[in-house]
Amino acid sequence: MKKKILITGGAGFIGSHVIRLFVNKYPNYEIINLDALTYAGNLENLCDVDSKPNYSFIKGDITDLEFVTNLFNKYKFDGVLHLAAESHVDRSISDPLAFINTNILGTVNLLNAAKEVWKDEMSDKKFYHISTDEVYGSLGITGKFTETTSYDPRSPYSASKASSDHLVRAYFHTYKLPVVISNCSNNYGANQFPEKLIPLVINNIKHSKTLPIYGKGDNIRDWLFVEDHALAIDKIYHEGKVGETYNIGGNNEWTNIDLVKKLCDIMDKKLDQAIGTSQKLISFVKDRAGHDMRYAIDASKIEKELGWKPSIKFEEGFEQTIDWYLENTEWSDHILSGDYEKYYEKQYKNR
Numbered sequence: 399m400k401k402k403i404l405i406t407g408g409a410g411f412i413g414s415h416v417i418r419l420f421v422n423k424y425p426n427y428e429i430i431n432l433d434a435l436t437y438a439g440n441l442e443n444l445c446d447v448d449s450k451p452n453y454s455f456i457k458g459d460i461t462d463l464e465f466v467t468n469l470f471n472k473y474k475f476d477g478v479l480h481l482a483a484e485s486h487v488d489r490s491i492s493d494p495l496a497f498i499n500t501n502i503l504g505t506v507n508l509l510n511a512a513k514e515v516w517k518d519e520m521s522d523k524k525f526y527h528i529s530t531d532e533v534y535g536s537l538g539i540t541g542k543f544t545e546t547t548s549y550d551p552r553s554p555y556s557a558s559k560a561s562s563d564h565l566v567r568a569y570f571h572t573y574k575l576p577v578v579i580s581n582c583s584n585n586y587g588a589n590q591f592p593e594k595l596i597p598l599v600i601n602n603i604k605h606s607k608t609l610p611i612y613g614k615g616d617n618i619r620d621w622l623f624v625e626d627h628a629l630a631i632d633k634i635y636h637e638g639k640v641g642e643t644y645n646i647g648g649n650n651e652w653t654n655i656d657l658v659k660k661l662c663d664i665m666d667k668k669l670d671q672a673i674g675t676s677q678k679l680i681s682f683v684k685d686r687a688g689h690d691m692r693y694a695i696d697a698s699k700i701e702k703e704l705g706w707k708p709s710i711k712f713e714e715g716f717e718q719t720i721d722w723y724l725e726n727t728e729w730s731d732h733i734l735s736g737d738y739e740k741y742y743e744k745q746y747k748n749r
């Protein structure tokens with residue numbers, strides 16, 4: 399019998415890369431993608447795999463307990479990779495409740511359903527919760543987050559993810575649910591919704607719009623190519639030890655302003671315009687409330703224990719990403735109509 403694997407949030411940015419990897423690499427798995435198709439979910443991200451025999455899509459909301467319970471009873475999944483979430487910090491500042499509902503209640507619904515359906519036999523099952531480095535809080539100039547760094551979330555988004563991480567661990571300790579957790583740094587790559595820094599800047603340069611940099615642009619993020627994150631998720635799902643947490647990072651820190659300037663210069667070359675043209679669009683705007691200063695991941699545990707490290711050099715992944723957004727104009731155009739335009743207006747109006 400084929401193993402049935404549930405992947406939640408598979409129509410989103412990272413989820414779609416995980417689905418593609420699993421569907422192509424594991425023909426002997428039945429991959430079920432559960433996604434509510436919020437503004438961030440886009441089935442166009444999966445058009446190259448949606449006709450594969452080992453893939454199916456179910457539209458549904460993880461906050462709907464009855465739906466989730468019925469789904470687990472029907473499919474009796476062998477494993478769960480849980481990526482569905484509200485994921486954008488700025489949206490969490492204007493609408494925290496949506497994050498509490500999906501990220502906390504939605505996760506608990508999945509945990510309860512898995513606990514119930516696996517109650518007689520948990521030994522070959524796995525519930526893998528995909529989380530963020532933002533749960534650890536904000537760093538100064540030195541130091542890195544390790545798996546034992548105390549949680550110190552500071553935005554409604556990171557607080558909701560931290561809460562879900564705690565609940566996942568509580569189900570391991572209390573009910574012996576076979577869980578594993580990973581906390582990853584900022585991802586970049588194809589199919590990322592253009593509310594996040596990199597696709598937003600690419601898109602604004604394309605349309606000669608200003609590039610909004612929060613505060614002084616000196617906040618630091620550790621960027622990882624999304625396909626490398628998907629490979630880490632594959633390793634952890636198959637080889638990660640139950641009850642453990644693994645940090646995933648790119649060892650690739652950039653201040654926002656340096657990253658955006660680099661992006662501007664590459665875009666100038668690609669668009670055949672004088673170097674400096676795009677940088678003129680940079681505009682320093684009002685800072686994000688509670689803006690975390692620096693994130694940096696110590697990923698030595700996953701490297702030592704599971705043999706994973708980033709495979710793609712930043713220069714290569716970054717260029718590949720920019721090319722993808724320049725080539726896939728139809729994808730961007732579809733997203734840019736509708737919710738995103740309204741969100742953009744509201745978010746940047748008074749900055």
Ligand code: NAD
Nearest residue numbers: 407409410411412434435436438439459460482483485585
């Ligand atoms: P995303 O916002 O691009 O995608 C989230 C997906 O979840 C969407 O397809 C959306 O439709 C779906 N979803 C939202 N609410 C749902 C609900 N109630 N029921 C069912 N589906 C729902 O997010 P992403 O950037 O791909 O992040 C995926 C996961 O990885 C999240 O858990 C996030 O916290 C984590 N993460 C993201 C990053 C990053 O840099 N993007 C870094 C580390 C960890």
Ligand code: TYD
Nearest residue numbers: 487584593594595596610611612617619654
């Ligand atoms: P983002 O892509 O939203 O990811 P996160 O907040 O989860 O790290 O933002 C990355 C960094 O870029 C973060 O420090 C905030 C900053 N930023 C801007 O300066 N301007 C923007 O318009 C956005 C969306 C982000």
